[in-house]
Amino acid sequence: MTAAERIRPLTATQRHRLGLLALVFAAAFCAAAALAEGRLLFGAELWVQQRVQAGRSPRLERPMRTASLLGSGGVLVAAAGVACLALWRRQRRLSLALAVVAATGYLASDLAKLVAIRQRPNTVMWAFPSAHTFGIVVFLGMLVYLLWALDVSPGRRRLATVAGALAVVAVAGSRLYLNAHWVGDVVGGVAGGAAFVLAGVLVIDWRLGAVPAGAEPPTRRLDTVTG
């Protein structure tokens, strides 16, 4: 690994915090799955669904469908492909890591559906977790991490984080609005996606972020890198 291909490593404290956070999200995902499988909060979920459906309006249909499209597999795969290509010349290993996380995230969101067997509000199967929400959390989580790892300015990172959070809320809300998921599915999607992306970040940091003995730590900022 050349110095140029090295990325900003996490500190030990950051690694511990992220690990702990990943565990918390994984536990939240398991809890949401158990609640979904046992229909333990079904009354509350039905209440939310009824309120959301009662508020449907023609003006919101197209925006909601567009927001939902943001979290669909095709769009996320295409976006991950574009991000990989953009990174390829500067950080090949990071670009490959992004591709691996995107591919395994896609697979994981499908496999996670086996955890709880239940129908959507429109009676189609595979409700839990919402793969749209899972996917968008993984993709945007990776994007935020990349901006941090490549040392982009804090202002831009904050902007990207806020935009990413809004996009997650929009996708999650659209899935409820379009009657495609119960609220528990969406919560499970967010928790599962967050646990997955945090685990992915820790693996990437372990593989790419370590500073070999004697090597100088990377300090260049992305906006000063020319090639």
Add this chain to the structure above:
Amino acid sequence: MAESCPRCGRADVTGGRCPQCGVAVALFRASLDKLRRGPAAPVAAPVSAPTLAPPTVAAASRRLVFHGSGPGLFGIQALNALLTLLTLGVFYFWAKTRVRRYVYGETELDGDRFAYHGTGRELLGGFARGAAVFFIPIALCSVLPELYQAPAEVKAALRRLLWLVGLLLVPVAMVGARRYRLSRTSWRGIRFSFRGRVREFIGIFVVGTTLTSLTLGLYYPVFITQRQAFMISNAYFGSRKLDFDGRGRDLMRPFLTMILLFLPTLGLSWFWFSARRHRYFTEHTRFGLTRFRSSVPGGQLAWLQITNAVAIVLTLGLAWPWTVVRGLRFTFRYLRLDGPLDVADVHQDARAASATGEGLAGLLDADFGVS
């Protein structure tokens, strides 16, 4: 034309939008309709709740569609097997529920899926109660005489009594399992139910079994038809019952033909009889004005069942999910519902049912062959 708002109740809504609350009337009605079609909340029985809307009355031919896939069911089974091993078998009841949920949820009629509402906890409780019902007579009739060194005549009498108890437990389990499964099944949010009386079925079962034995099997077609008639004509979808108008003697000739050809065809004639029986039972089942039809061919059925059995043996059971999916697709391919499916006046009329019969059926390892 003015109509009333389904949200706020304002009477003079024109142009499709309520001036008071601003809701788009058609869209609101459509979303209410979707809500109605969602899986129903757990029922307290008996209840009277929603009437189905919109009514489906067009006199077209309808088909059941199975959307499931072998890999999907395999994934569920793989996780089930893992969790059952990790929990030393306790997860088995939840595993059974997960498979049923998947199979029912992937079955569609007229644009809406069926739903299964049973839970693993119910099955576990049913198993515990069923085990008590199953093992107490065994303990009383077989273990205690040995412990107390009862005379041989007493032991023989108790063995016969045990056999009789076993004979009685089978129909009890069949009715209980049927009652439980139907009470946990819904379509468009309306539950099915089973209202047959156990005592009546015990009569049919004991007489049928005895006469089948005494006539060296010749009574079998009559027996299975009576059994089917009981199971179908006591089944309800919401407030409306299903009907069965088959007669056992109609199956007598195919049955005798099957027996005559059994040895020359090395047993293959059984498949043609099975297909004939399936078609007969299906075609004599009605739901209101809707009549079920089946055109299952004997040759195709033989091919399906033989290849499924071979696949299961060769893969040491791993092919089971694919055989299930194949079987369901096969059945639905040849099944149709003719006539208007008028469900406008069907309303929720769910009945409570315990899982004891289901647990007992599991213990007796009885696949009852009642569709």
